[in-house]
Amino acid sequence: MKSSGERSLKSLNMKWLVLLAATDALFVCLFVDPNLVNGVTTLTQIGIVRVLITMVMPIVVLLVVNALPHDVKSMLVYWKPLGVLPGCEAFTKYGPRDPRIDMMALKENVGALPTDSTGQNSMWYKLYKQISNEQEVLEAHKLFLMYRDMAVLSLPLIVLVPLSLNLVGATRWTIALAAILFIGQYLLTALSARWSGIRFVCNVLAIHSARKISKP
Numbered sequence: 001m002k003s004s005g006e007r008s009l010k011s012l013n014m015k016w017l018v019l020l021a022a023t024d025a026l027f028v029c030l031f032v033d034p035n036l037v038n039g040v041t042t043l044t045q046i047g048i049v050r051v052l053i054t055m056v057m058p059i060v061v062l063l064v065v066n067a068l069p070h071d072v073k074s075m076l077v078y079w080k081p082l083g084v085l086p087g088c089e090a091f092t093k094y095g096p097r098d099p100r101i102d103m104m105a106l107k108e109n110v111g112a113l114p115t116d117s118t119g120q121n122s123m124w125y126k127l128y129k130q131i132s133n134e135q136e137v138l139e140a141h142k143l144f145l146m147y148r149d150m151a152v153l154s155l156p157l158i159v160l161v162p163l164s165l166n167l168v169g170a171t172r173w174t175i176a177l178a179a180i181l182f183i184g185q186y187l188l189t190a191l192s193a194r195w196s197g198i199r200f201v202c203n204v205l206a207i208h209s210a211r212k213i214s215k216p
C-alpha cells in the first residue's frame with residue numbers, strides 16, 4: 001500500500017505526466033497527418049483539445065500508471081526480476097560508491113549493516129522513514145516517482161503507436177521514426193528513474209552518516 005507521502009508526491013508529478021502524454025499525443029497526430037495540427041483553428045476545435053488535455057488525459061494517465069504494481073514498475077526501470085530496488089544494495093554497492101557517505105560513521109550511527117538484499121532494503125526503508133521530510137530526500141523521491149511513471153507511460157507506446165500507424169496506412173519510414181522516438185523516450189525516462197532512485201537511496205544514507213538521528 002502506498003504511503004500518504006508517496007501519494008502526495010505523485011499528485012505533484014501529475015502535471016508533468018499529463019504534459020508528456022499530451023506531447024506524445026501531438027506527435028502521434030503529426031505522424032498520422034501533419035495537417036491535423038494546422039487544421040485546429042476554430043474556437044470549438046481548440047476547446048475540444050483543451051477538454052481532452054485537462055479532463056481526459058489525466059484519467060488516461062492515472063489508469064496507465066496505476067495498472068501495474070510497484071514491483072513491476074521497478075523492473076521496467078532496473079531491468080532485473082529480483083532485487084530491483086536500489087535499497088537492496090544500499091550498503092554493499094551504492095553507499096560505498098558515494099563520496100558523501102562515510103560508511104564507518106553510518107555504521108556507528110545506525111548499527112550493523114546487513115548484506116543480504118532483503119535486509120538491506122528493509123533497513124534502508126526504516127532509515128528513510130526517519131527522515132522522509134528532509135528536503136533532499138523529498139526531492140529525490142519525487143523525481144524517482146516521476147521518471148518511473150514516465151517510463152511506464154512510454155513503454156506501451158513503443159508497440160501501440162507503430163501498430164496504429166500501420167493500420168492507418170502510414171509509410172514504413174513514419175512507422176520506424178515513431179518506434180525510434182518512443183524507444184528513445186522510454187530509455188531516457190527509465191535511466192533517469194534509475195539514477196534518481198540511486199540518488200534517493202544515497203541521500204538517505206548521507207544524512208544518517210553525517211549525524212545520528214534520534215528514533216521517533
